[in-house]
Amino acid sequence: MKLKQFLRRDIFVATFIALLTSAAYATGGVLSLILTLIIIGVLAAFVSMVKGVDVLIIYLVFSLFLVAVAQLASGVAGLVIVLAVALFLATRGLVNIPLKRDNLIRLAVIAAVPSVVYGVVPHPFGLIALGAATAALLGLLAWSGAISLYVVYLLLTKPKMGLNVLVSRIRSSWEIGVQRVTEEATRREAEAPDLAERREPAVEVRPMIVPAGEPPTGQPQQLPAEVVRYLNFLRVLEENYRTGKINEQVYNKLKNEYVNRLLELGYQVESSSS
Numbered sequence: 001m002k003l004k005q006f007l008r009r010d011i012f013v014a015t016f017i018a019l020l021t022s023a024a025y026a027t028g029g030v031l032s033l034i035l036t037l038i039i040i041g042v043l044a045a046f047v048s049m050v051k052g053v054d055v056l057i058i059y060l061v062f063s064l065f066l067v068a069v070a071q072l073a074s075g076v077a078g079l080v081i082v083l084a085v086a087l088f089l090a091t092r093g094l095v096n097i098p099l100k101r102d103n104l105i106r107l108a109v110i111a112a113v114p115s116v117v118y119g120v121v122p123h124p125f126g127l128i129a130l131g132a133a134t135a136a137l138l139g140l141l142a143w144s145g146a147i148s149l150y151v152v153y154l155l156l157t158k159p160k161m162g163l164n165v166l167v168s169r170i171r172s173s174w175e176i177g178v179q180r181v182t183e184e185a186t187r188r189e190a191e192a193p194d195l196a197e198r199r200e201p202a203v204e205v206r207p208m209i210v211p212a213g214e215p216p217t218g219q220p221q222q223l224p225a226e227v228v229r230y231l232n233f234l235r236v237l238e239e240n241y242r243t244g245k246i247n248e249q250v251y252n253k254l255k256n257e258y259v260n261r262l263l264e265l266g267y268q269v270e271s272s273s274s
Contacts, residue, residue: 005264007144008226010095011103014087015110016141017043017094019134021086022114025079026127033071036082040067043086046093049170063089076119083111096174145261150253164245165254172232227265233258234269 017039024035040063048056063085070081087107091097097107114133118126141147151169154162223231234255241251259269 002264004144005226007140008146010097011106011110012137012141013095013146014090014097014107016134016137017086017090018083018110019114019130019137021083022079022118023127023130023134025082026118026123026130028123033067036067036070037064039086040064040089043089043094046170047089048093049167050093050174059089059092076115079115079118080111083115087111093170145257148257150257154250158250161246161250164240165250168236168240169233172236173229224265227262227267230258230261230265 021036021039024039025032027035041060044056044060044063047059066081066085070078070085072078073081087110091099091107097103114130117129120126121129138147142149148169151162151165154165156162237246237251237254237258240246241248246254262269
């Protein structure tokens with residue numbers, strides 16, 4: 001597996017959240033509380049993008065209560081509580097990591113490592129180590145495409161358009177199955193035929209030729225999860241373009257990004273002829 005594809009796994013985004021939360025907590029004092037609340041608030045906002053406002057309120061109330069408990073506990077115990085809250089919120093909205101036994105073990109390790117660093121390495125060297133690790137992983141995630149720098153740029157320069165793109169990406173990451181993607185795309189085309197004619201047609205993703213010597217199975221090949229994710233990104237991107245939520249420049253930029261990601265995974269993207 002190529003390094004970029006490996007780094008685009010959701011578990012590394014969760015690792016970044018854990019390191020960022022640990023660095024914020026390690027600053028100490030009132031600043032630690034402020035930074036922690038900002039991180040929790042942002043993660044809760046991601047939850048609302050996926051599960052709605054009602055769930056957001058419930059999650060936010062319990063999260064803030066546990067953050068208050070963490071501040072009272074202080075030390076390593078407080079950090080463990082804060083990390084548990086941050087990772088739980090991240091897996092409910094920002095990343096799609098099923099809470100099964102294997103993943104729970106991985107998340108426990110992710111929370112344990114910065115907790116040990118915080119508890120063993122004296123201040124401020126522990127803060128420096130956590131901050132450096134956070135910055136390094138952020139750079140790797142941006143390099144791999146797990147974090148889109150263009151989306152960040154849109155959020156800073158065109159907040160409304162950038163937010164539409166971000167919400168679309170978060171929701172698309174949680175959609176499962178190519179059949180649902182195809183059905184929804186067909187339904188939208190039927191509901192708005194005039195818009196579909198004026199805009200570019202939806203994209204089709206076709207797997208490249210199977211290498212010679214590999215026997216056919218006789219069964220339709222299931223698309224990998226990352227391919228499904230970018231297929232969802234493309235489908236929602238088309239919808240946002242047709243409805244005018246994003247302009248042509250943003251549409252072309254993001255479409256090229258998603259198409260290149262799919263090519264890296266061995267899939268061609270072509271516009272449909274109809």
